[in-house]
Amino acid sequence: MRRAIEDLFIIMKNKRLTACLFWTFALLSARGEIEIGFNVDRVYDASGVPVPVTGLGLLIADTGGDGFGSIQPGSLAAGGFVGSADLVLHMADFSGADGTTPGIWFETAAGLILSGAWTQGDTLAFVWFPTLSLSASLASAGDSYGRATFSEWITPSDTSTVVYQLLSGTNNGLFTPSPEFPTLELADVALKASLAVVPEPSSLTLLAGGLGLVVALGTCRRRRLSR
Numbered sequence: 001m002r003r004a005i006e007d008l009f010i011i012m013k014n015k016r017l018t019a020c021l022f023w024t025f026a027l028l029s030a031r032g033e034i035e036i037g038f039n040v041d042r043v044y045d046a047s048g049v050p051v052p053v054t055g056l057g058l059l060i061a062d063t064g065g066d067g068f069g070s071i072q073p074g075s076l077a078a079g080g081f082v083g084s085a086d087l088v089l090h091m092a093d094f095s096g097a098d099g100t101t102p103g104i105w106f107e108t109a110a111g112l113i114l115s116g117a118w119t120q121g122d123t124l125a126f127v128w129f130p131t132l133s134l135s136a137s138l139a140s141a142g143d144s145y146g147r148a149t150f151s152e153w154i155t156p157s158d159t160s161t162v163v164y165q166l167l168s169g170t171n172n173g174l175f176t177p178s179p180e181f182p183t184l185e186l187a188d189v190a191l192k193a194s195l196a197v198v199p200e201p202s203s204l205t206l207l208a209g210g211l212g213l214v215v216a217l218g219t220c221r222r223r224r225l226s227r
Ligand SMILES: [Ca+2]
Pocket: 062, 063, 064, 065, 066, 067, 068, 069, 083, 084, 085, 086
């Protein structure tokens, strides 16, 4: 009888362990990884020269739901934020395709997990910094960059894989539009790095304060002269 009771306890214990393992596995599966492939066939620097293979490309997500904000000075890194709460999902240089042809960014952001403010449906954008590199990824005021976004580039659901594309009218021919891979095709002029890193708000305040002082001094001088 005692042996039978002991056996029963062991069976119950094993069942609890099995149930525990099941729920742990279920929870891990629910937080599945996302994979985003991103193909860029040709983007340019501010003057229209294709981005060198050392240039920096970033895949970012609009986690704040307020669009993509102006980038301020600071170090760029995957997992960090730029603009207006825009999460950097992936960062790489332009050497991922053949390593020699400028302008091509061919990357897969794998192992991403939705967390914090980053949720399914958040719009994605591709950002490129022609003059920065992986070894010099500190954005300074005045650095030029480009940004492209498309309503069909959205954060997919858990455990899904997507591929998005950005093409130019005179691309390198490596990628072509495909219904499988939501593709934004733009004219070359729209693919130039025509934006610039803006000074930090504190510098702007100082600048505004400085301008105010200059105006005030000018007014005082005019008043003295008119007396
Ligand atoms: Ca935002």
